[in-house]
Amino acid sequence: MELSTVSSNLLYAAFIIYLVATFFFGGTIRDKNRKKTGVAGKIGITLTIVGFLTQVGYFITRWLASGHAPVSNLFEFTTFFGMMLVLAFIVMYFIYRINVLGLFALPIALLIIAFASMFPSEISPLVPSLQSHWLYIHVTTASLGQAVLSVSFVAGLIFLIRQIDQGEKSKHTFWLEFVIYMLATALAFIIISSSFNAMNYQVTFEAPIQEQPTEITYQMPAIAGPTDGELITEGMSPLFEVPQWMRGQDAAIKFNTMIWSFLGGIVLYWLARLILRKRIGAAVQPLLKKANPELVDEISYRAVAIGFPIFTLGALIFAMIWAQQAWDRFWGWDPKEVWALITFFFYAAYLHLRLSRGWQGMKSAWLAVGGFAIIMFNLLAVNLIISGLHSYA
């Protein structure tokens, strides 16, 4: 078997193992003893470690196959980020021995890895600016930092579901449902993309891009077509055209995918809500009765305390050293750089706010959610929408 095939099979296996591990962590919900880890928890963490090692196997084989560290495009980076999230969870697990963290961290890692595989996954060559050891020094450290910070979000989410008063509607319940809806949207994106992919769906338009007639091929039915686009293959004609200012080659396609994902998210979310007949947060809350809010809050804070220095080192300091070498300046206000700085500022503000009374618990948990939103924005929106010098995607 070819090395690259071995590699993708290992990734697939790791995915399945994480999935099974999640179910075992789910089984710990019913453990009666609060202090001791039951059998289910032990199997859960063991499987998680096995899954992690399997994914490390994917990483190494892909490295061997391509000749460079597999962190050079959006697929590789996002997959690696998922792997680091699992690692960060494992470390946290052994500091605090809390099973419920796995029940939330693993599904989010699964979501991220599945999300990654929606991007082109073939092994691609490195352009000159990426040909440096700093590629893997900078990217892996930055990613590890982001992953540890994401554990803070996972703990924050557990805290919110556990602590928010579901007795009545409030701002808290609304935004918690919104966070859950966003997760549903990510899931919907994965389901929809892979379904149309499996069907091999394609529809092509011809539309002017910078006054040149260009062929634009959608992989999903076009709800929003390109401006002044003309359907040149068979397929559903679009319901409307994207506004004029979305000019880029892929802008219309990306916008269309977004519409599909948000619609899919609505379907998934309301389906779940109809079945449960209450807010998702309210439905999950009783399962978390055993979780100690003090402990969950401390994990959320500890993750920031551990992740912040790693993130700073990887995403700012190593980034500056590399930028100095590749682009003759250590800082250039490129959007990706700026968003790394914004992440830094955000968590710096978090750490300072934690000093004040009244910012522990609920407010901290909301901040952890905000931080994760910024990290995701930098990973996805900056690459897919703003895009600068960073050559991902």
Add this chain to the structure above:
Amino acid sequence: MNNITCECGHVNPEGTVLCESCGKPIQGNQHIDGNDSQTLLNMRYDGSARRSQTYNRTFVDKIWNFFSSVKVGVWLIVLTLVASAVGTIFPQEMYIPPNVDAATHYEDQYGLAGQIYYQLGFHNLFSSWWYMLLLAMIGISIVIASIDRFVPLYKTLRTQKPKRHDLFLKKQRVFGKTESSSVDIDQVRKNLKKSRYKVKEQDGHILAEKNRFARWGPYVNHIGLIIFLLGTLLRFIPALYVDDFVWVREGETAVINGTEGQYYIKNKEFILETYDEDDERFQEALQNQGGLVPKTYQTNAVVYKRTDPVVVGGDPELEKIKEDQIKVNHPLKFGGFALYQASYQLNEFKEMTFKIHDKNNEDSSYGQFTVDLSEPKSEYQLDSGYRVVLDSYYPEYELKDGKPVSVSKYPKNPAFVFNVYPPGQSEPEVSFVGIGANVDATGENDYKIGLINFDVRDVTGLTVRKDYTLPFIALGGAIFMIGVIQGMYWNHRRIWIKPKENGVWIAGHTNKNWFALRREIDKVISETGIEAPNDQQEMKN
């Protein structure tokens, strides 16, 4: 100064909240740290007397208090954060194409929103005065807030005594009473030492402490940040920072801009490599990307130092000092300068050779001449007696409003107006010659000028950079990392044990991670007869 003498005899400075020695809450000052409305003490700065909380009379006091506030600091961070995000909505001016006018570009590309963005100056947000001001204010805040806290906290932690006041212990978050006559203090000491605590005793009172240095982490990282920020200011000193650019054609030697004529560079060869489309590893990706993917940008360069004094005109005497390949990610460094592969121009014309022939017979020839495009002559005398005068030369020719113009001085698309004088004639024939263009100005010419040969070469574009501010930047970054790790990866923990008539009291404090502290206390009191203390701040469910 109105010093406060505590009942334990220690003299505290004005504004102290908890006695530096015994920790007794000082009456009348409890509002400062918000202790009056709480059951537990605010231990953030150990109740030390901070200037910002003590004086608020003069203008200096007010400035000091403003900048020392964490709330103000967080607001400054949040404002900078929001401003930075705004700066990424549309590209900054430095990232728009170099030959467009910003005034119209933003409106053309992004409509009304773009126009507003431009008019508010957001296209140069990161060099705007108010963004700089925000950063400067953060810098000031860092200095003042750090001094305000570090000095009194340092003094208090140095002064603290093991003997603590009852109220101090009772109002700690982790606190417990043990009523028993069989407490094994020796075992406690052993356990504390095993957990690497430093144990101090005073009349049977125990203070066990570890990792106090973690408390200095924030101040160390703030020092790092200040050095970093000052380092970025040094760039404005010209002697410390040079940013220039040099274009060198293959085979040519050029003076390196920004070095005051001290250094020269020879471009031996410029190499542009692309990935092989048949490479099995990358085949799929290369096909999907539908085009050539660059693999290498490289200049084989030689750097010379001028040895004679710099005089205008005259050939310099050059001494070779370095030969290397300049690639992306591999700059060439010499004498404090670095050259970076930044740009290139392929196939610029070097020479063009023409011949004069009959208008209707391309095989005829009345002689040929060669134009060196970097130094075209004004007149070419051919062996056949024909004379060609170069009337006009357009290095990068374009037709604008029906008139020929040159859009640059680089011979990328050269065009010429030649005046051809056949032997013995004083009236020339005028010909316009360009790539794929050969226009007879009057339509009555007998001769035509045809391109028969040309030579091209590549040009490399290199950034010239001298940056003596980097050591400061690096030092600042390193100190920041040390400080942030020192503060985040270690926790300052203290455990107090106070003997009572019938048993002991125990209290604990840490600056973070209370679960870990409680677990450690459990270890410390095992087999000593002391009961586990309570966390007095458990959250309500």
